[in-house]
Amino acid sequence: MKKEDIPQDTGAFGKITKEVQYAIDAGGNYTTGLSKGWEVKNSANDAAWQDIEERVHAAREKVMKKEASPLLYFMELKLMDVKVLAGYTGFRAWRVRRHLRPDVFKKLSDRRLQRYAEVFEVPVEELKSMMPQ
Amino acid sequence: MKIPFEHIQAAHCENGVTSGLLRSVGITRITEPLAFGIGSGLFFTYIPLLKVNNGPAFAFRTMPGLIFKRTCQALDVPVHREKFRSKEKAQKRLDACLDAGHIVGCQVGVFYLPYFPKEYRFHFNAHNLIIYGREGDRYLVSDPVMEMTTTLSAYELERVRFARGVLAPKGQLYYPEHNADKGGPATDELIARGIHKGIARNIRDMLHIPGPITGVSGIRYTGSRIKRWRDKLGVKKAGLWLAQLVRMQEEIGTGGGGFRYIYAAFLQEAHAFHPDDSLIRISDLFTRSGDLWRDAAIQAAGIYKGRLGSQADFDQLGDRLFEIAALEKQAFQELSKTKWRS
Numbered sequence: 001m002k003k004e005d006i007p008q009d010t011g012a013f014g015k016i017t018k019e020v021q022y023a024i025d026a027g028g029n030y031t032t033g034l035s036k037g038w039e040v041k042n043s044a045n046d047a048a049w050q051d052i053e054e055r056v057h058a059a060r061e062k063v064m065k066k067e068a069s070p071l072l073y074f075m076e077l078k079l080m081d082v083k084v085l086a087g088y089t090g091f092r093a094w095r096v097r098r099h100l101r102p103d104v105f106k107k108l109s110d111r112r113l114q115r116y117a118e119v120f121e122v123p124v125e126e127l128k129s130m131m132p133q
Numbered sequence: 134m135k136i137p138f139e140h141i142q143a144a145h146c147e148n149g150v151t152s153g154l155l156r157s158v159g160i161t162r163i164t165e166p167l168a169f170g171i172g173s174g175l176f177f178t179y180i181p182l183l184k185v186n187n188g189p190a191f192a193f194r195t196m197p198g199l200i201f202k203r204t205c206q207a208l209d210v211p212v213h214r215e216k217f218r219s220k221e222k223a224q225k226r227l228d229a230c231l232d233a234g235h236i237v238g239c240q241v242g243v244f245y246l247p248y249f250p251k252e253y254r255f256h257f258n259a260h261n262l263i264i265y266g267r268e269g270d271r272y273l274v275s276d277p278v279m280e281m282t283t284t285l286s287a288y289e290l291e292r293v294r295f296a297r298g299v300l301a302p303k304g305q306l307y308y309p310e311h312n313a314d315k316g317g318p319a320t321d322e323l324i325a326r327g328i329h330k331g332i333a334r335n336i337r338d339m340l341h342i343p344g345p346i347t348g349v350s351g352i353r354y355t356g357s358r359i360k361r362w363r364d365k366l367g368v369k370k371a372g373l374w375l376a377q378l379v380r381m382q383e384e385i386g387t388g389g390g391g392f393r394y395i396y397a398a399f400l401q402e403a404h405a406f407h408p409d410d411s412l413i414r415i416s417d418l419f420t421r422s423g424d425l426w427r428d429a430a431i432q433a434a435g436i437y438k439g440r441l442g443s444q445a446d447f448d449q450l451g452d453r454l455f456e457i458a459a460l461e462k463q464a465f466q467e468l469s470k471t472k473w474r475s
Contacts, residue, residue: 001389001424012252017280019385020144022166022394024420030166030398032144032388034280040427040434041383044376045252047437048186051373055187079186079244080298084256087297 011037069105135266144388149277170399171331172200188377193391197259207327223304242296325406356454372437390423418464
């Protein structure tokens with residue numbers, strides 16, 4: 001890639017900082033330039049986020065139908081899977097999986113809910129209702 | 134307290150941290166491409182059984198941590214590396230280092246990294262940054278992928294140092310030992326030997342690891358898999374998987390073209406230490422490979438944006454990867470014939 005061809009299509013990262021790209025100058029020698037982003041990877045990111053939104057939406061539906069506890073919704077919202085969530089909360093994975101059941105979730109103590117709430121960065125009330133306070 | 138330190142932006146975090154930490158012990162000649170090449174950073178793998186963020190797992194570079202380790206080893210710089218169970222101990226140890234006046238590299242997860250844009254905050258745990266001081270509750274942070282330095286509160290730093298999931302950093306910190314009297318300044322000879330060794334190791338990684346999923350054969354393998362994705366996954370999911378490939382290839386930290394441009398830059402710099410003109414020629418091959426990777430990304434984008442989607446489009450993309458594999462194979466084979474000064 002030539003230095004003058006470094007793309008400047010502002011993406012999510014480009015709003016905050018430019019990134020270093022390696023490219024060749026007129027003499028064929030390597031140099032660095034700054035890029036605000038590239039349309040091809042901006043759209044790759046958009047595709048990934050669209051997929052996440054769909055997963056979050058599907059999770060929400062499932063919770064509404066009482067097929068899962070609100071933890072599923074927040075887990076998807078925070079891009080986590082059971083393993084990651086288990087890591088952050090300190091619960092064992094099998095426990096987290098149990099807590100994903102609505103009937104088990106309902107009986108959780110506030111202290112345990114608090115551990116989830118902290119990881120998801122929401123108040124306990126919101127954790128139960130999925131409604132921002 | 135603030136330790137005098139010059140923030141230099143880099144394409145990739147680990148290269149940047151490596152060259153930054155080496156500068157702090159007086160080794161100023163290790164640029165980002167040199168660190169990447171001496172550390173044998175170039176790689177490719179596709180692990181079909183592993184899933185990352187609900188998509189396939191690709192890597193265009195070697196395992197996190199190895200670039201720093203190998204580069205320091207090559208320059209005879211002893212390294213201190215430490216992981217922690219206890220968050221308190223991790224912070225105390227960091228404070229002690231800063232009090233003693235040396236800067237520290239930290240492995241962190243980016244999910245809770247507040248200065249990153251939300252769109253980039255995935256559960257990715259192999260990010261690296263340098264802490265170069267503390268003012269009150271705030272740690273002074275030099276993150277090599279950012280243009281400017283930034284700060285983190287003690288809580289924020291603890292949270293990213295103890296990120297969970299794959300490759301959890303466990304509070305890991307590392308720095309070159311300062312009583313490095315055996316190291317001394319990196320001589321031309323040491324650097325030249327490091328370059329030679331780094332390239333030899335990279336040839337091994339790209340050409341000679343057995344099995345189909347790594348190195349040049351991994352690229353071919355990915356190409357042949359992509360051709361089957363449309364039938365196996367459907368156009369939509371196949372598109373998402375391709376988007377994942379493009380993100381691994383081009384996202385912050387690769388310098389463009391899946392690290393191939395950085396490697397090409399490394400070979401040009403290597404020429405100063407090993408005046409064999411074939412290095413310049415081979416550098417061009419890697420530039421070409423980076424260009425081809427980017428062309429492939431454009432083709433992939435056509436698919437995940439819904440502009441393309443026929444089997445012929447997938448076949449064409451697969452063929453592009455075959456072409457890349459052949460080119461990189463040629464490049465590494467020619468590298469293995471290079472005459473070395475040392």
